[in-house]
Amino acid sequence: MKKQFLRMRARTVSGMVAAAFAVNAWAVDPFTVRDIRIEGLQRVEPGTVFASMPVRVGDQYSDEKGTAAIRSLFALGLFKDVRLEVAGDVLVVIVEERPSIAEIDFAGLKEFDKDSLRKALREVGLAEGRPYDQSLVDRAEQELRRQYIDKSLYGAEVVTTMTPVERNRVNLTFTVTEGEPARIKDIRIVGNKAFSESTLRGLFDLDTGGFLSWYTKSNRYSRTKLNADLESLRSYYLSRGYLEFRIDSTQVSISPDKQDITITVNVAEGQRYVVTGVKLEGNYLGKDDEFKSLVRIVPGEAYNADLVTQTTKAFTDYFGTFGYAFAQVEARPDIDRANNRVAITLVADPSRRAYVRKVNIGGNTRTRDEVIRREFRQFESSWYDGDKIKLSKDRVDRLGYFKEVNIDTVDVPGAPDQVDLNVNIAEKPTGTLQLSAGFSSADKLALGFSVRQENAFGSGQYLGLDVNTSKYNQTFVFSNTDPYFTEDGISRTFDLYHRASKPYENQGGNYSLSTSGAGLRFGVPFSEFDTVFFGLSGERTQIKPGTNMPAYYLEYAERIGYTSTLLPFTIGWGRDTRDSALAPTRGRMQRASGELGLLGDVHYVRASYQYQQFIALSKQFTLAFNGELGLGKAIGNNPYPVFKNFYSGGLGSVRGFEQGTLGPRDVTGAVVGGQRKITLNGEVLAPFPGAGNDRTLRLFAFTDAGNVWSQSEPWRLNELRASYGIGFSWISPVGPLRIAYAKPFRKFEGDRIQPLQFQIGTSF
Secondary structure, eight states: OHHHHHHHSOEEEEHHHHHHOOOGGGOOOOEEOOEEEEEOOSSSOHHHHHHHOSOOTTSEEOHHHHHHHHHHHHHTTOEEEEEEEEETTEEEEEEEEOOEEEEEEEESOSSSOHHHHHHHHHHTTOOTTSBOOHHHHHHHHHHHHHHHHHTTOTTOEEEEEEEEETTTEEEEEEEEEOOOOOEEEEEEEESOOSSOHHHHHTTOSOOSOOTTHHHHOTTBOOHHHHHHHHHHHHHHHHTTTOTTOEEEEEEEEEOTTSOEEEEEEEEEOOOOOEEEEEEEEEOOTTOHHHHHTTOOOOTTSBOOHHHHHHHHHHHHHHHHTTTOTTOEEEEEEEEETTTTEEEEEEEEEOOOOOEEEEEEEESOSSSOHHHHHTTOOSOTTEEOOHHHHHHHHHHHHHTSOEEEEEEEEEEETTEEEEEEEEEEEEEOOOEEEEEEEEEETTTEEEEEEEEEEEEETTTTEEEEEEEEEOSSEEEEEEEEEETTSSTTOOEEEEEEEEEEEOOOOSSOOSOEEEEEEEEEEEEEESSSSOEEEEEEEEEEEEEEOOTTOOHHHHHHHHHHOSEEEEOOEEEEEEEEOOSOSSSOOSEEEEEEEEEEEOSBSOOEEEEEEEEEEEEESSSSOEEEEEEEEEEEEEOSSSOOOGGGOBOOOSTTSOTTBOTTOOSOBOTTOOBOOBSEEEEEEEEEEEEOTTSTTOTTEEEEEEEEEEEEEOTTSOOOGGGOEEEEEEEEEEEETTEEEEEEEEEEEEOOTTOOBOOEEEEESOOO
8 A cells, every 4th residue: 555655646856956866765666658738838739749759658657767858858948947756657747838029139349230149049949939047148248249359449338138028938138348359459460581571561451550451440359351461472472482481470469458459470480482384293284284384383483372372273174174073182392401402393182073963053042043044054964074163153153142152072972983063152132222422522412212133033133213303314214124035045135214414514504405216235255254135226306405515416406406316226245254343453444335316217337335444453553555536427418417416525535634524625615525436544553642552542643535526527636635633432332432633734725624623333
């Protein structure tokens, strides 16, 4: 009876005690479980508890299984306490749920926005709706401090406040005292002999600050930036013959008040070595001469690690064009320290040839697979080709729909001659809705509205609506582009537009030119880099008479009429190899376009060509050239349409002269433009003082030349206007801003001078 009484009596087994102390004093005689009852649940589903327990109805219960059940339930992270009670042959599970997090808020933030910090906390497991866990809160505080340390805010303090609310929930508030950021007080480079310390410090993006440090933040310490600067330092030495250069140590010390940082870099330069020769060893597929032509290393010159890397990469890429995806090329230096010489041996192992089994695409939640696949030049079930894979990656990247594009080569298990290509992309928003306002010395106040979608519905098509207003120009344009109108990659663009403009004048008046029309054009890719465009438009142009209307326009209207209907045929070609569209440092851009009007009220031909070249003189300095040529000519007896004239002067052409005031004038003195145009620009771009190597903020010195002539005039180069000056460019949140101060050194009587000019959204 006593034993039966003990078994029938409810036994309370503490979860924590049972987990830690499985002793005979708490032992319960084994029995068959008839039922399992759960008490204390509020939000957690009973099925979650049953699924985690190692005991089921009908099983034999024992103390070991009870201990395992308590551990399993604690491992869920949902409960603050777990107890087991035995009532006869019924097992009662009593739980106390952890409170859930109702809301996470922040106070005292200046450096970060709340959403970015919520995302960082979510990565450590702390988010709204999840169970409250003090250990996760501690980790969250550490993560927040780490985020602030990355911003050089070493004195930042984080205090967490937990406030209970109804339904077993809590609100968490992280109160941050950010303090002042620590700034780099000094950067020391110790052990250098071949180059001065100032020269080496100039390689660093980190610096001790200047009067623009509030913008560039270049004097805020960042481990990532320091590592990049050390790599620049290492590359500088290795590309100048110092084969055995090394960085012995890097010390970063912070003052007791956590406000000043001192960086000390200890280097060992070693000796400068000259390359005596380059030889090839290994298997080069019988194409030794072809591989030798790819060698960039020059015997007799100083060892250059950049040229060695370029050579080995060129070799592996060339192996890839024959299907050898796993080729390895090693550059082995044979060092003669006594004479400071080194011989380079390039050892190649092509390994095995492979073909691509599958191209797998991942990460595209919006963009359709076909939009990515149609850019690929490496096909499935064909030999692996490194050039085609690189070209495919570049083509996908140039779409502009993705933040990152990575292609990984993966072995196929059990098939040594096959590989899969895994294309991993990270999408970015491709739609914009923008309201803007701008002010320029020429257009005065200009308002703008635009809706654009570069990747409409994930199809790769472009849809755009632009509305812009200014004193001299008003524009309404609707555009749609299908980049793969045909499977061969021929693009189709449809435009609907209305433009109203008045030539730039100081005289005032209410006359204007307005053009309404629609156009259809196609782009045909003739190579991977060259595209030819052609199309047809229908336009209706109206000259609206008013006060101070130039006699040139009046004469044209009397011969042709105030309204002209045109059906111009357009053709163009473009190629752009610049490294950046906003702040280029190297590369070339070329554009050519032509317009032929044979149908309609006037017959004419109009052509233009633009050439830009950017040359990187160093990491800080860039040399840039721009040239533009325009030519228009009437066909037949009718005059050239005045609304197709070229204009010159001001930003975008010859700075220092008022916008659009160069070239022919009528009998009233009004500038009417011309049918021939030439523009030449040269610039040297340099970092803005105090901005370090920041490319978004730069100074430039320039010289410009150009003019416009009428169709009846010959090209007179002695009539070119020219100027020189300095300027300032800033890639601002509202677009590229350029301010130029120019002084004309070649001008003529009657020219309208305007030394200071500025505008948003122009180049040169």
